Amino acid sequence: MKKEFGRRSDGVMAYQYTIQNESLTAVLSDHGATLLKLFVPDAAGNVADVVLGYDSVEQYEADRDTYVGALVGRVANRIAKGRFSLDGKEYALAVNNGPNHLHGGVEGFDRKVCRAAVSNDALFFYFVSPDGEEGYPGTLRCCVQYRLDEDNALHIRYRAETDAPTPVNLTNHSYFNLGGEAMAHTLQIFADAITENDETSIPTGAMLPVAGTAFDFTEAKAIGRDIGAQEQQLKFGNGYDHNFILRGEGMREAAVLRSAESGIAMAVETDCPGMQVYTANFFGDREGKGGAPYSNRCAVALETQSFPDALHHENFPSVVLRPGEVYESETVYRFFTEDV
Numbered sequence: 001m002k003k004e005f006g007r008r009s010d011g012v013m014a015y016q017y018t019i020q021n022e023s024l025t026a027v028l029s030d031h032g033a034t035l036l037k038l039f040v041p042d043a044a045g046n047v048a049d050v051v052l053g054y055d056s057v058e059q060y061e062a063d064r065d066t067y068v069g070a071l072v073g074r075v076a077n078r079i080a081k082g083r084f085s086l087d088g089k090e091y092a093l094a095v096n097n098g099p100n101h102l103h104g105g106v107e108g109f110d111r112k113v114c115r116a117a118v119s120n121d122a123l124f125f126y127f128v129s130p131d132g133e134e135g136y137p138g139t140l141r142c143c144v145q146y147r148l149d150e151d152n153a154l155h156i157r158y159r160a161e162t163d164a165p166t167p168v169n170l171t172n173h174s175y176f177n178l179g180g181e182a183m184a185h186t187l188q189i190f191a192d193a194i195t196e197n198d199e200t201s202i203p204t205g206a207m208l209p210v211a212g213t214a215f216d217f218t219e220a221k222a223i224g225r226d227i228g229a230q231e232q233q234l235k236f237g238n239g240y241d242h243n244f245i246l247r248g249e250g251m252r253e254a255a256v257l258r259s260a261e262s263g264i265a266m267a268v269e270t271d272c273p274g275m276q277v278y279t280a281n282f283f284g285d286r287e288g289k290g291g292a293p294y295s296n297r298c299a300v301a302l303e304t305q306s307f308p309d310a311l312h313h314e315n316f317p318s319v320v321l322r323p324g325e326v327y328e329s330e331t332v333y334r335f336f337t338e339d340v
């Protein structure tokens with residue numbers, strides 16, 4: 001189902017699309033390939049929208065901080081000082097987050113107008129990022145597929161090809177609240193270490209074991225339980241805003257988020273090496289969908305990704321895509337309910 005979402009400030013009409021199966025309904029927009037709504041059943045059989053968002057395209061355009069629900073790229077997360085060299089050439093990108101480059105720059109993929117194609121339970125968004133856009137080299141052709149499966153899951157698949165070497169790291173920036181207080185949700189993360197950050201949230205290159213720290217989510221615990229711990233890493237992020245190094249490789253379970261209030265649980269599966277856990281530490285007070293009051297820590301983003309600032313760390317998996325190669329990645333949000 002397709003309908004008008006609203007006119008963007010550049011005059012382009014943004015559309016919203018609904019895909020649906022017996023259990024799930026996802027509403028998406030071609031503005032930034034954004035996930036606007038995701039309805040899932042709770043333990044009582046009611047339907048709940050589990051992602052944050054806004055009612056209008058104007059609100060999405062006006063928000064330059066949260067990336068709520070959007071596709072993020074060309075390189076999600078930070079690049080130190082907005083500079084990198086690739087094959088001996090220097091590149092300068094927008095510095096839009098303190099001293100660093102964040103989430104693709106000033107006009108990142110979260111603001112792209114995509115071409116959409118619907119097929120049964122899946123929706124495809126296509127767009128081209130021209131050579132030089134936001135300072136990145138190479139023309140990048142991208143496709144993001146959102147698909148619902150019969151096992152209560154939303155699949156997001158990314159595919160990109162380039163005509164010149166360029167870094168690529170795509171994610172979706174949905175913030176989840178499965179019901180009640182987000183900080184009371186329990187979270188389990190299949191990660192034994194995080195990449196250590198400096199005070200500007202750029203990795204130092206060190207990998208910090210989570211054992212014995214507030215970052216130990218190897219057993220499920222309330223997200224808020226240790227968020228106030230006197231740990232340097234938490235102070236740098238004003239809470240959790242860190243890349244967890246996921247165990248194993250290939251498609252695997254990365255995390256499980258649960259709300260005891262609604263009985264909704266969500267498993268995250270991905271083939272990405274890392275996942276940024278961001279507890280909306282700087283969300284601020286704002287009005288979301290249907291007048292919902294949003295504030296700091298009202299939800300959690302679980303952004304599957306390659307490691308931040310990988311271009312500057314030889315020991316991190318490479319984010320460089322070369323002509324002839326295909327960037328492919330998939331993340332699945334799988335829902336189930338538990339008795340409350």
Ligand code: GAL
Binds near residue numbers: 065276278
């Ligand atoms: C996260 C990032 C945070 C913050 C957020 C958007 O991915 O790690 O520091 O910038 O996006 O508000």
